[in-house]
Amino acid sequence: MTDRMRIVLLLAPAMLVITVLFFGGLAVGLMRSFNYMPVIGLTEPNFDAYVAVFTSREFYQSFLLTFHIAFTSTVISSVLAIWAALLLRRQFLGKAVINFLFQLNLTVPHLVGAIGILYLFSQSGSFARLAYEWQLIAKPGDFPALVFDPYAIGIILQYVWKEIPFIGVIVLANMQAIGTDYEAVGRSLGANRWQAFRYVLLPMIFPGVLSASVMVFAFTFGAYEIPAILGQNFPAALPVLAYRKYTDVDLAARPEAMAMAMVIAVLSAVMIFLYLRYWRRSIRR
Amino acid sequence: MRRDPLALRSFRVLTGALLIVWLVLPLVPLAIWSFARGWRFPDLLPQEWSLKAWSYALSDTSGVVGSLGLTIGISAGATVLSILVGVPAGRALGMYRFRGKQVVELMILAPTIVPGIAVALGIHSVFIAMGLTNTVTGVMLVHLVPTLPYMVLVMAGIFANFDPSFEAQARSLGASPVQTFWYVTLPAILPGIIVGGMFAFLVSWSQYILTLLIGGGRVVTLPLLLFNFATSGRNDITGAIGMIYILPGILILLLTARHLSGQSGAVGGFGRL
């Protein structure tokens, strides 16, 4: 058996799954978004769904909100994850605890964290009760709306809670592979602690941080259950809006849902493309 | 390293402590709720404690136990499938170079970037035609989409470090391909299978929208059940289910902790994306 045949055979099952389920799903979604479904007699593709979507104020508000959620969560998580990784790479008391908690966090599903955030930050939640205890508020309504709010603070908190360990573990592995010698060289050449981090270490860990951030951005943009639990109904996050349209009694809304799904898919594709084309190339030379 | 200035050290300790608290914090109210009998504002802790939520959750009427079994079954099934499909693919990507490899890598890793909802709506249509909607099989199959990339990623990393000369050596000593795989290859890649399997299981375990759409609300896995109770306002039962829901994850972590901590090849592989 030639190598080529062997490779094909080894890859066949995985490629089958990916092409049929993943790309097939995307393709069907694409077709449906154009109202093109020969199986049930719709043979004339049209842009109706897209027109409806792109002229809808609700869509733009959802899109902006979702982008804000994804962007803010990713930036905050990345920065804090780098700090956490810097913390964790030295030996200190409590390091084992944090390490364990990081790994524990990785196993806790987003949904549980979201419910926890809900119970902590809602207007009748634990922090509100603390505020009452400390006589900062008189009734639940006085506590600022951190969940079901227009700035999606609760949602962002949830994502930050989950993604700091995710990005942190990756960045830490990276840092440990690089070692501390490069920074030592920088220090001996006259760089202070901050300069050694900023000019020596940061460029070296940046590719890893970037790839992790891309994954986080895509996830936080397209996740359903967290905004469903913690978010406002209007404007809703884009995945929530899409699901709502899909399960609408009015079947005409389905192609619109597909169109939104395609928008979400395209956005992720754009992220990958940008990452591969520009950042990876400029970093990898 | 030499001693850092006091300000920096204190800052580190402070932020470290904050981090520890922050990591545990969201789980705390869930745990408390599960043991509470009514817990109204503005009480910081429940006035009355009770095991009612737990006994309900573990009873036959709530369906929690059944859902737990179902979810374990689906995730285990999806994991096994991922292993069967992902190990050979990982071998191909880790040990060989070929034209179009980057394209293949991108295709297999695409589901980690493209959110489930973008794909699920389309898959739903296909599955309707195939009669797979509202079935456990259908849900298990669709879980393959997000779990497979992680499995392949980990296995590719493992195989990249695997020296095929071992297999050649075994063959030249008279071992058949099956024997070679069983005695030489498998022990070497087993840590990767464990880590990858763990990732796959957890990814499947936490799936929501895929199960909701493909299962049609008939296949009620634990996250779906949890979501329902959470939106219904029964915080005590939600707390109990939440605790049950995170248990298998913790168990897996404890069982495979030694594989994860030193496994920079597997975890660090994410940084190579």
Place this chain on the structure above:
Amino acid sequence: MTHVSIKALSKTYPGASKPSLDQLSLEIPSGELTALLGPSGCGKTTTMKMIAGLLEPTSGDVTFDGRSILHEKPEHRGVVMVFQNYLLFPYMSVADNIAFGLKMRKVPRVEIDARVADMLALVKLPDLGTRRPADLSGGQQQRVALARALIVRPKVLLLDEPLSNLDAHLRFEMRDLIRGLQKDLGITTIFVTHDQEEAVVLADRVALILDGSLRQYAPADMFYKRPADEAVARFFGGHNFITGISDGVLFQSALGPLHLPDGARKGPGKLTFRPENVKVGVAAENTITARVVERVYLGTQTRLRLVVGEVAIEAVLSPDLVEGLAVGASVQVTLPRQTLWVLE
């Protein structure tokens, strides 16, 4: 031009049962090129890191021109360390790597460019400024690392195994470059190595460290002529240690009476001489008769194992001098007085 003084420097790592470095004391004159020589784990790299400020000593002191530097931060000490794997910053060009120290000190851009150009010329890499480290050969990378270190005009330069990563033919080129630069700029330089040849070829003086303590600190030839003790002699490849008694003039042993050079110690001890100093033939003194029991042809030399009674000695000679000498034959060899030394 800095005089480095190491005073009773010790380091015990937390949890270790014995110190990695035990009371090391060394005076390194200004402008000298000194080798810290010793096998892996002997404490030499630990010493370097403590001078650089990357490690804190358990006790002892390090002074530059009489002033203790232990309390200063690494970036203020004026010590630059060049690591064995060069550690050029991978995401910067060669020019930016070299300019790094100046950039950190906020030197004006114009001055930086000029000095970087000078440095590149000095290390004979004038056109490589825009390249990335990954595009350079090992030897070129080392020059860049040196340039990067020297451009900030350090008080002390530390080199970690500077020649060990290089091919044989590059070694001499680099050796000349390092010595040339060091002498021109007059920078007190300390380097660490486990390879005695590297130490001998590069250093003005060698400090041999075994098991965390200093055994001998002297110009290289003294380790061959006058080793401080048996361990030192063995480290440098000495093979002959004959037990006996010295009275300062003669050494009495199974080899018979042998004349000693001036200054030889008195009392019971071990006579040592190097295999390459054994001469075939008769001389006015110190000639003994031995029997050949083994001979091995080594290409450029022949190694002989000779016995006198029950004592065996090793000699290494040019092959043509011993061509006809067969195993079992008797031969007369001379141990010249000046090549003998008595150890404890």
